[in-house]
Amino acid sequence: MAEIIHLKTDSNSYDIIIDSLKKIDLDKYSKILIVTNPCVSALHISKLLSCFNHKYTFICTLKDGEQYKNLASIESILENAFIHKLDRKSLIISFGGGVISDMSGFAASIYQRGIDFISIPTTLLAQVDASVGGKTGINNSFGKNLIGTFYQPKSVYIDIDFLSTLPKREFNAGISEIIKMAVCFDRDFFIWLESADLINNKKDLEYAIFKSVSIKADIVCKDEKENGIRAGLNYGHTFGHVIELLGNYSLYLHGESVGMGMCKANNLAVLLNKLDIKDSIRISNLLKKYQIPTEYKIQDLNDFYDRLFLDKKSQNNNLRFILPNDIGDMEIITNPPKELLFEAMSI
Ligand SMILES: NC(=O)c1ccc[n+]([C@@H]2O[C@H](COP(=O)([O-])OP(=O)(O)OC[C@H]3O[C@@H](n4cnc5c(N)ncnc54)[C@H](O)[C@@H]3O)[C@@H](O)[C@H]2O)c1
Ligand SMILES: [Zn+2]
CATH class of the missing domain: 3.40.50.1970 (Rossmann fold)
Incomplete structure (x- = not known):
């Protein structure tokens, strides 16, 4: 191709x-x-x-x-x-x-x-x-x-x-970003991914790469400097970057941290009544299909919370999260209620 x-x-x-x-x-x-x-x-x-x-x-x-x-x-x-x-x-x-x-x-x-x-x-x-x-x-x-x-x-x-x-673990970590694009921007692609086999079927892999690059290129064309829609590509990354940092950039791969970060974001989206719990489970199941970790136990919630503010999306001390409303549709949420955020982090 x-x-x-x-x-x-x-x-x-x-x-x-x-x-x-x-x-x-x-x-x-x-x-x-x-x-x-x-x-x-x-x-x-x-x-x-x-x-x-x-x-x-x-x-x-x-x-x-x-x-x-x-x-x-x-x-x-x-x-x-x-x-x-x-x-x-x-x-x-x-x-x-x-x-x-x-x-x-x-x-x-x-x-x-x-x-x-x-x-x-x-x-x-x-x-x-x-x-x-x-x-x-x-x-x-x-x-x-x-x-x-x-x-x-x-x-x-x-x-x-x-x-x-490429080692299998690295390959799977890459799939995490593919799933990210589908959840945020393309429901049909997500549904296609649920039945695709990116490991054993080369045609499926080629299509997934083509589709992901097309989605990303389209978003970058519209918003190169991330003043709007491009922020959606950071779904899972606000939590994921802290997970990566706490593991000294060596415990988890970037894609794995993003996978766990997406699940934390989904917890928050469910608690805010934005995402249906069934869709949250579908996303976790797709990550699990490629052995991407979906659970992360935060040892010190207050410390983790403080570190979230170093995210580049945080502005004027406001926390911003990319949360799915639905599969294929995302929203940027600023300063969700702290107790809900802590609950989402502790799941
Ligand atoms: N700029 C962006 O828009 C953007 C988007 C997503 C991620 N990132 C960044 O990308 C980084 C993660 O990238 P990554 O997952 O590619 O990690 P990586 O670059 O560390 O590569 C992963 C491992 O695979 C090895 N490797 C590379 N190609 C190989 C091959 N063909 N065969 C065997 N081994 C190979 C590398 O040597 C490395 O050990 C993070 O730092 C993240 O922040 C940037
Ligand atoms: Zn990334």
Whole structure:
């Protein structure tokens, strides 16, 4: 299956190509810096290098893991760019999962006030979500993705064959973001997912990737800077980011934290009489089908509550949550009653 999805924002316009990776024309660039990690490099760099032939190609290999999505890694990318004398006509290629794409995009956005970058995502999560839409960033001790920019790539190449080497747990974590898109924006897609088999049926997987990217591209076109509808993509993330932080970015994967976060959001939506409990169970069941954790015991409710305020959606000390009203429809709720929020957190 070959599909091209066009994404147009105020700042950029680019294609997301879903196809097996073939020739990439990079002749117009003076130098190429590929940013990757040891795992992706060992498995797939030869395939990437066979797709273009550029005399000035350099590789920056970062440590693998969410715990390295930090300023030190950004410095390392920038240092590589300076050592190899990249100029404003040079290109950064992001080659890896969401951690690599968030950091490569960030580095590209600040190196000499911004140079081109393209994204070649190699995890399911990055293919359906992180590589599309131009949010870049890193974590710090205060929380997740709190430093970053909006910076769109010049193109995105999604090759499903890269996923053949992805560990099962990572694959399943990516499905969490697919379910997120369906719950917030597309009821028919959710119903389709309930009977699909994304693990054993390649056609189902291809369709789910195409559909998720289409949904995300459509939302980013309408609201690049997240002043409205794009916030819906953060469903599950307000709780999920705290779960991720409390696990030192290593206990749970991002997609797993989001899965548990969606269930906490659903608890709140049910308590606020917005979501039917039967639909909340349907969402949990779909997550469970792919072994995504749906339950998380919060040890210290007050501490967890305080940490929710570090979320980027929180404004003027107001807490904002993306809650489903129904499958396929979401709403942004500001400052729900504290006792209901605590009850939702304790389930
Ligand atoms: N910018 C956005 O809009 C956006 C959206 C969603 C998520 N994110 C970010 O994405 C990150 C999570 O991304 P992720 O789940 O891809 O994690 P990741 O980048 O850490 O990749 C997961 C693991 O899979 C390995 N890997 C990558 N490709 C592989 C392959 N083909 N075969 C075998 N192993 C492979 C990696 O080395 C890593 O160990 C989070 O930091 C999250 O904040 C960003
Ligand atoms: Zn996410």
